[in-house]
Amino acid sequence: MGRVQGKVALVTGGASGIGLSASVLMAKEGAKVVIADLNEKEAKDAAEMIKNQGGEAIGIFLDAGKEESIRNAIETTVESFGTITVLVNNVGLTNLHKDLDVVNLDLDEWDRLMNVNLKSVLLGSRFAIPHMIKAGGGSIINTASMAGLTGDSTRSAYGASKAAVVNLTRYIASQYGKDHIRCNGVAPGLILTPAAQNNMPQAVLDIFAKFNALPYHGEADDIGYTVLFLASDESKFITGQTIQVEGGHYMANPSISDFNDYLAKSQS
Template identity: 85%
Template sequence: MRRVEGKVALVTGGASGIGLSAATLLAREGAKVVIADFNVEGAKEAAAKIKQQGGEAAGIFLDAGNEESIKAAVDFTVEHYGTITVLFNNVGLTNLHKDLDVVNIDLDEWDRLMNVNAKSVLLGSRFAIPHMIKAGGGSIINTTSMAAFAGDSTRSAYGASKAAVANLTRYIAAQYGKDGIRCNAVAPGLILTPAAKNNMPQEVLDIFAKFNALPYHGEADDIGYTVVFLASDESKFITGQTIQVEGGHYMANPSIADFNQFLEKARNQ
């Protein structure tokens, strides 16, 4: 089933994790894909692998903190494949050492995360939208985070920047819907990307598992398949929405895990 046949997609942050999954699945479903990443060798390797599997892809360099680099990525996509009809704004940074609570946060880090996490979405959309209008429409998909919808003890800039992405998604949808452009976001919870697997202690993974409604963690493809859906015409009447892909982690009363543990203990007494 070729769900995005004939579409041209630019995937930022596409060399690994969620971006790589989305790029691979989009290509498998018929899209021509440009993978843009700061890790240009990883982007090119990902594109080469897609080609080996019968898909169409190209890998290029992207500095998501630089306006000209973002414009160049959009321009390359249009020059290479003739148009752009899908934009997956997926780049996001976090820094556990500097992005702290409000009193102690490094203010330079605040500016850096706002620039890369939020402004890059604005700029990618800004440069892609005129081409999408010429093409008769398109789909913009932004990666926000569950951090946009709940407070935390740290990562203040990350959460604020991702909240900006969630609301910017609505603004783009409202402003360009009449041009046939849809804009939606996906909000991952904990996803077991290679980076998460390699850097998160088991104790942290267990904490997340305790509060998930489902008995397992998410994988990169869980987000990738959501992106394919939002890029496809299957979602043609969906715009301005943020789809939360987080295993029910934030769905229930936050005390439910501890309360269930209490009930289980009471039953066994």
């Protein structure tokens, strides 16, 4: 207990999935948490759950596509708890129907994803950093994606926006390290959040499982614990990094699974 005792954290997109896991885990370990989400009711419900478990939290509205809403979330955090020392930029959008290959993707969707997935990280950091400097330092944690580190047949805008998040993470770390501000990213693979479970057919989940090095899928807490580590002083000498939390799905030669099948059949 107490791994982030005394820290004040704002988690965007914190009402469900990865954001909720990070919020709950940090609150259990002593942080005061502001949960900001487009779904204000779910944000407030999540904060109430944390308080019922003995933690400190509030839930607020956030539209990550609007600059003033992001500024208000930072200011509300500071007004409520006196400062901000941890910022988790966790909001991210994707659209499988409009975000296609480069020739066919919807250009308005490209602009929307860049605004929400990338610009919100810039703005959240921009508004939080002056407060962190006054507080003597802080930790910014950006939710990237393995889509930002690899290529794919679709979701071009999403992948490009997350790749930009990875490099923006390095820039923030480079520019503000001397102010005792660390900035790191987390790149999840397929994580079985409620959204993933509700929207992915079993056949798609099976495809991902085939190429995982581990024999199971990731869960929200796998990312939440990584965020907790990066928020804590346990990671005080880590900055500018994007930690891949993806079950080994992307680390190996992609032919290994099929080659193992071939060997098994040839030996039978």
